[in-house]
Amino acid sequence: MIFFLYFLILGLLIGSFLNVIIYRLPEEKSIITPPSHCPKCGTRLKVIDLIPVLSFLSTRGKCRYCNTKISIQYPLVELLTGFLFLAAYLKFGISIQLFIYLLLISALIAVTVIDYKYMIIPNKITYPLIVISVLSAIIFDYLTIFQSLLGIVIPSLLLLIVAFIFKGGMGMGDVKLVAAIGGFMGWSYTLAGIFLGSLLGSIIGLSLMGLGIIGRKTRIPFGPFICIGAVVMIFFGDTLFNWYINLFL
Numbered sequence: 001m002i003f004f005l006y007f008l009i010l011g012l013l014i015g016s017f018l019n020v021i022i023y024r025l026p027e028e029k030s031i032i033t034p035p036s037h038c039p040k041c042g043t044r045l046k047v048i049d050l051i052p053v054l055s056f057l058s059t060r061g062k063c064r065y066c067n068t069k070i071s072i073q074y075p076l077v078e079l080l081t082g083f084l085f086l087a088a089y090l091k092f093g094i095s096i097q098l099f100i101y102l103l104l105i106s107a108l109i110a111v112t113v114i115d116y117k118y119m120i121i122p123n124k125i126t127y128p129l130i131v132i133s134v135l136s137a138i139i140f141d142y143l144t145i146f147q148s149l150l151g152i153v154i155p156s157l158l159l160l161i162v163a164f165i166f167k168g169g170m171g172m173g174d175v176k177l178v179a180a181i182g183g184f185m186g187w188s189y190t191l192a193g194i195f196l197g198s199l200l201g202s203i204i205g206l207s208l209m210g211l212g213i214i215g216r217k218t219r220i221p222f223g224p225f226i227c228i229g230a231v232v233m234i235f236f237g238d239t240l241f242n243w244y245i246n247l248f249l
């Protein structure tokens with residue numbers, strides 16, 4: 001029970017930190033300095049302004065000092081991270097895998113929001129992730145180094161080929177993102193995740209087009225769908241693969 005609460009609160013706090021990354025990384029600002037401040041009035045935020053979700057609720061989504069509206073993105077990212085941290089704890093228990101997946105999930109949340117807002121996937125996230133994925137395979141041995149390396153190479157190579165054939169839509173950022181996910185999850189789970197993400201992306205893209213909300217040429221970022229597919233595989237990969245194998249037995 002105590003861990004239950006611990007991981008929920010840890011997730012809310014990490015979510016709050018992810019908001020800082022999402023806000024500062026695309027603008028090439030430092031993550032550490034200056035301390036958090038209101039982007040509008042510049043007032044340095046106090047502890048009372050930095051409590052995940054609750055600060056937002058207590059001021060009804062406005063800056064306490066200048067009344068500027070604060071994006072709903074902030075509490076949503078915090079809640080999502082809290083929820084996924086809790087879910088990951090329930091799925092994996094206290095284990096090496098839990099901490100590795102918490103790291104990956106955090107990165108995927110940041111990538112999802114950044115790619116959605118700015119249409120970029122920063123190398124500053126994907127490169128370190130790729131390195132960490134290989135290092136954790138070597139150190140913790142939850143995946144063999146061979147599985148990790150194949151995970152980096154196979155899905156990204158396939159995506160690269162697809163990107164070459166169907167120019168546009170996908171970029172090098174997506175290729176590097178897939179390499180990073182593969183380094184953690186191995187090639188089969190990653191490919192399945194890309195497949196699920198593409199399926200979801202197509203359904204949403206075609207629906208939005210059908211409803212006339214977006215045009216035929218509107219660029220939809222692919223990264224968020226890759227991330228959603230990867231998260232689905234983290235939680236339901238075993239179940240999905242067992243079900244799939246049983247279809248043929």
Ligand SMILES: [Zn+2]
Pocket residue numbers: 038039040041042043063064065066067068
């Ligand atoms: Zn303000």
